Amino acid sequence: MKQNKSSSTFINYWSQYAKRCITGPISLLKGLSVTLGYFFNPKSVVTEQYPENKKTLKMHDRYRGRLELIEDKEGENLCTACKLCEKACPNASINILTTKNIAGKMVLGRYLYHLASCTQCALCVEACPFGAIQMNPEFEFSHQNKDVFEMVLNQKEGRF
């Protein structure tokens, strides 16, 4: 085998060379088929012309805008004021103020949410054991008055 080494490397080199001559153009053509597919298909454009298409714009399902409490039509929510979201929040953007109902049980009084310090990390949503909160797709937050960002999320006091 040893005396054949030079000839085998020679054959090896040229077989590699020939292989690259065939696989190279094929891979280039694969790339071209992708880009030409995008070029000739106007539907592939993902850019949103934002201020013009404000009415028809739909955010993606997983977009995380501001936090909201899931409420039904009467304003009832599922929050039990367990304060797990408050503990999960890394920068103290949530404050739960509790109160007592007629039975003397501790319930949700006010769900305070500070949008200005919130980073939309959604750790609170993951921490909630009752699925009472979610991130909604709203994203137009700009405002002249920063007091607007201190929000009370619940309309009614909690029942549970």
Next chain:
Amino acid sequence: MMHTSITHPIGDFVRSISPFPELAFGVNLLLSIIAICAVAIGTAPILIYMERKVCAAIQCRLGPMRLGYRGTLQTIADVLKLLFKEVYAPAGADKFIFYLAPMLSLTAPFLALTMIPFDYNLQVVNLSIGIPFIIAVNAFGILGMLIGGWASNNKYSLLGSLRSGAQMISYEISFALILVFIVMVSGSASLMEITQSQSGGLFQWWIFKIPGLGFIAFILFFISSTAELNRAPFDIAEAEQELTGGYHTEYNGTAFAMFYLAEYINIVLASSIGVTCFLGGYLPPLLGIESVDSLLIKIPGFIWFAAKVLFMIWAYMVVRWTFVRPRVDQLMAFEWKFLLPLNLLVLILGALYISFIGF
């Protein structure tokens, strides 16, 4: 612009009103210069706009949309911004050579554009050594890049210019050899005669006339001219994602605009050479069907030429935004180990085809 064989209305008019008939020559010269400048400078903003739109479409974007109808005024705004910027040279730069370099780079494509037959009577000079002239003049562009990097008094500019100089000089060999192939098969180095040798329909173009070999030669021309133009995937000199800007790092304002303009005129030039040598120049693609041909022949030659050139430019752009950039050593290995041997093989096969089969 003026072919000597035709009587020219503007030339006749100048001869009739001026006391010196010799003035007509000067007017011809002036008109030619203005026409070439208009073609070269007028196409550059259009090409920049086209480049933006093509790359946007390939990357699922829209490109410039705000300024003017679908962003058409964006390029003009960019050009104005560049022109109004202050022009200054870095400390310690060789000022004379520093400002000479972009002018040299810009002169080369202008000189070469005079050789291109845009239509039967639309050519500035019909030199019998058109192809060697273009190859020779193209080297001016490399000279501009090299001394531009040298005069900047910046080691990175110098390195960038040497990288691009090495690349362009290497690829110029295969670029020239492919043009030699065309000169060999068509039997003339004049671009007008090369175009005329392809008359008689779509399948008389050099890309189709020699079965298989013409197409390979066209692909080789396309690769080597892409490298010659310093465009991606061979834009080692100014790899935007990795380097600052190569040889033109220290340039700004008008001087930078001149390098940029030279780049885009070079695209027009390379596409024009490709169209003239392989795609039949200004000749219409006659299919051999009477009813269609009678319509095709009515469209003037320069429109066919512009359409073919635009197609070539579009192909350059698609290639630029699709393929990945090779390393420097891969680039050189590709040229010296693959492209050049293949070029020589194509030359030999072409010679055999001419001598044993003929047209």
